Amino acid sequence: xxxxxxxxxVIGRGQRTFAFLLDLLYPPRCGGCGKYGEGWWCTACNNxxxxxxxxxSRVSLELPSGQSLTVISAANFxxxxxxxxxxxxxxxxxxxAEAFAAHMSAIAKANALSxxxxxxxxxxxxxxxxxGFNQSLLLARHISAALGRPVEARALQRIRPTQQQAHxxxxxxKENMRGAFAALPERVQGRALMLxxxxxxxxxxxxxxxxxxxxxxxxxxxxxxxxRA
Ligand SMILES: [Zn+2]
Numbered sequence: 362x363x364x365x366x367x368x369x370x371v372i373g374r375g376q377r378t379f380a381f382l383l384d385l386l387y388p389p390r391c392g393g394c395g396k397y398g399e400g401w402w403c404t405a406c407n408n409x410x411x412x413x414x415x416x417x418s419r420v421s422l423e424l425p426s427g428q429s430l431t432v433i434s435a436a437n438f439x440x441x442x443x444x445x446x447x448x449x450x451x452x453x454x455x456x457x458a459e460a461f462a463a464h465m466s467a468i469a470k471a472n473a474l475s476x477x478x479x480x481x482x483x484x485x486x487x488x489x490x491x492x493g494f495n496q497s498l499l500l501a502r503h504i505s506a507a508l509g510r511p512v513e514a515r516a517l518q519r520i521r522p523t524q525q526q527a528h529x530x531x532x533x534x535k536e537n538m539r540g541a542f543a544a545l546p547e548r549v550q551g552r553a554l555m556l557x558x559x560x561x562x563x564x565x566x567x568x569x570x571x572x573x574x575x576x577x578x579x580x581x582x583x584x585x586x587x588x589r590a
Contacts, residue, residue: 389401418433419472420589426575462500477552478516481557485523520543521541551578551579559586560588
């Protein structure tokens with residue numbers, strides 16, 4: 362027993378030393394303002410972000426079936442969070458997921474949101490290969506730990522690549538998303554699910570995801586995003 366705990370402590374120390382050396386070589390830089398020395402998301406950027414309170418965090422979207430989808434967002438999409446999200450997704454700073462997800466978990470709790478499983482909005486394999494990670498899955502993992510609910514990464518799959526939505530109109534976004542997702546009924550049937558995405562813009566993506574989940578037999582669907590544009 363003594364030997365095992367001694368080995369474990371050496372490994373633990375080694376990991377801490379490694380993390381320390383890594384920080385020295387590549388010091389974390391704030392994803393919002395670019396400042397060094399205060400981790401991946403600094404206090405000033407956190408304070409400048411327009412975090413939403415429970416009452417203002419909810420919007421309701423209409424699904425093709427006429428049902429409504431409640432979407433809870435942690436913040437308004439604006440500087441410095443906008444820069445932070447850009448860094449997170451496009452400049453290879455997946456470490457930002459932890460700080461961002463903490464706010465998402467807090468707003469989910471403030472809204473008394475509960476679900477049997479957490480479903481990250483999936484990326485198509487091509488996009489996943491380009492980016493190296495799915496930002497929604499990273500957020501979902503931290504939220505899962507905070508809320509004590511499992512991540513259901515296989516519940517929803519992106520079966521068709523889609524164009525980047527940023528330059529499309531609301532109608533074009535809806536068209537772009539149609540038929541892009543498929544749900545796995547055995548992971549979905551009779552369950553209350555929480556969709557997780559980074560930004561709510563027109564809602565075309567979340568509406569399509571929720572629609573597909575209900576079609577596959579989900580009992581209830583809500584959505585949680587970091588920001589709302
Ligand atoms: Zn900052």
